Amino acid sequence: xxxxxxxxxxxxxxxxxxxxxxxxxxxxxxxxAVQVTHRSFELDPTSPLGESGDVVEHIAKKYGRTLEQAxxxxxxxxxxxxxxxxxxxxxxRDGGNSFDMHRLLQWAAGFGRxxxxxxxxxxxxxxxxxxxxxxxxxxxxxxxxxxxxxxAVRDVVADKTRFADDVRRDEAQAQEFGVQGVPFYVFxxxxxxxxAQPVELFTQALNQAWDARPVAPQVLNxxxxxxxxxxxxxxxx
Amino acid sequence: xxxxxxxxxxxxxxxxxxxxxxxxxxxxxxxxAVQVTHRSFELDPTSPLGESGDVVEHIAKKYGRTLEQAxxxxxxxxxxxxxxxxxxxxxxRDGGNSFDMHRLLQWAAGFGRxxxxxxxxxxxxxxxxxxxxxxxxxxxxxxxxxxxxxxAVRDVVADKTRFADDVRRDEAQAQEFGVQGVPFYVFxxxxxxxxAQPVELFTQALNQAWDARPVAPQVLNxxxxxxxxxxxxxxxx
Numbered sequence: 001x002x003x004x005x006x007x008x009x010x011x012x013x014x015x016x017x018x019x020x021x022x023x024x025x026x027x028x029x030x031x032x033a034v035q036v037t038h039r040s041f042e043l044d045p046t047s048p049l050g051e052s053g054d055v056v057e058h059i060a061k062k063y064g065r066t067l068e069q070a071x072x073x074x075x076x077x078x079x080x081x082x083x084x085x086x087x088x089x090x091x092x093r094d095g096g097n098s099f100d101m102h103r104l105l106q107w108a109a110g111f112g113r114x115x116x117x118x119x120x121x122x123x124x125x126x127x128x129x130x131x132x133x134x135x136x137x138x139x140x141x142x143x144x145x146x147x148x149x150x151x152a153v154r155d156v157v158a159d160k161t162r163f164a165d166d167v168r169r170d171e172a173q174a175q176e177f178g179v180q181g182v183p184f185y186v187f188x189x190x191x192x193x194x195x196a197q198p199v200e201l202f203t204q205a206l207n208q209a210w211d212a213r214p215v216a217p218q219v220l221n222x223x224x225x226x227x228x229x230x231x232x233x234x235x236x237x
Numbered sequence: 238x239x240x241x242x243x244x245x246x247x248x249x250x251x252x253x254x255x256x257x258x259x260x261x262x263x264x265x266x267x268x269x270a271v272q273v274t275h276r277s278f279e280l281d282p283t284s285p286l287g288e289s290g291d292v293v294e295h296i297a298k299k300y301g302r303t304l305e306q307a308x309x310x311x312x313x314x315x316x317x318x319x320x321x322x323x324x325x326x327x328x329x330r331d332g333g334n335s336f337d338m339h340r341l342l343q344w345a346a347g348f349g350r351x352x353x354x355x356x357x358x359x360x361x362x363x364x365x366x367x368x369x370x371x372x373x374x375x376x377x378x379x380x381x382x383x384x385x386x387x388x389a390v391r392d393v394v395a396d397k398t399r400f401a402d403d404v405r406r407d408e409a410q411a412q413e414f415g416v417q418g419v420p421f422y423v424f425x426x427x428x429x430x431x432x433a434q435p436v437e438l439f440t441q442a443l444n445q446a447w448d449a450r451p452v453a454p455q456v457l458n459x460x461x462x463x464x465x466x467x468x469x470x471x472x473x474x
Contacts, residue, residue, distance in 0.1 A: 011469065013461075017461070059468065077469070110347020169272075177452075180465050181463035181464055181466075190454055194456060195462050195463035197461040201461075205458065217414065217424070217427050218427065219429045219430070220430055220445065224434040227250050228417050229418075230300070231300050232250055
């Protein structure tokens, strides 16, 4: 079974949702047969590259709230994260353009280490006071600390074209699915769950999707020339 | 739309089917929205590593045919390949264990160059008299000639554990789908086509799968805390 999770590094509920989904998956009997892929979604693709901004100030300005209201929002997010067993710094957190991070995630997916990269980025954003956004060097530092090869990471970060098409393909797919916010979970392209649901709801969704999984696709044409363990059929001339 | 094609390098009909499928795809109006992934299938996983054997002799021995019968089979396969516009050497071709080739294909898929790798391997097997199987150096040579980085390829070829799990996962999926032979084409895990069908049949399958493609998955739970372009909902404590 395939689970695709659209996510953004800037998204606290994606960080929280990942923990809750993983908790559900850890208890799921057929977890070994579940393939999870994280898909790219930018909450603010217009956010300028190379810049880092304080999250509380940004939220207050963008949504017309007072600084105290914005700070209270972060504290509530922090409390929810702590309750799920996650670290969360409730002040001094930064935000910014996440395109390069999505490119890194696409790159790491190619050799089976996407989840490690995502965890490193989430922790750097939500649990580390050091700014994360707007600096290629910081991004490289975070990835290298997570065990990725420095030269390879630097190459990907520096060449803004690499894996850019993969990010845009994911975003186009989200648009086709009508995704309005993240996290957004899609099971075998058949069922979807929106938002950081409680663990029990993810468990329900996993069970429902598992029961409905296609055991085998419908064979439209079965009589083509093929090779099997007993050799290749020779075409009839 | 996702198309997965189970294939083996040892499989003449996979080589032929790839050409016919690609011819159908080239004429398909929505080809840009079709994502093709080649999946691993070993026709003979028990074939010993590090060995190369003449295909005609192998077929004659394995299936109890005369050498002339086996050679005639290769000539007929060659004629069908030529008719599809493909080169094919009808004598002197070798075969053997393809596990390392599948690992290379899995590796190349990670950075969007799987098709280039597959084409290089097919041509080396079906259109080049130089033996392909049983030699790490020959495998590196073929990949490097196709434009892949020599050190990176050599690393993958040398470390037999790399991408081995991905190969086995594909093979387990094929088994779950009941695949008896290759090529085997699966469209959005909904429809399947078996064998090197004529171009027109691939066109029909593409159209049928396209019309049935899921525009959006069914949303089971939509009210979870999520972040969107208008900010993150604050959880109700």
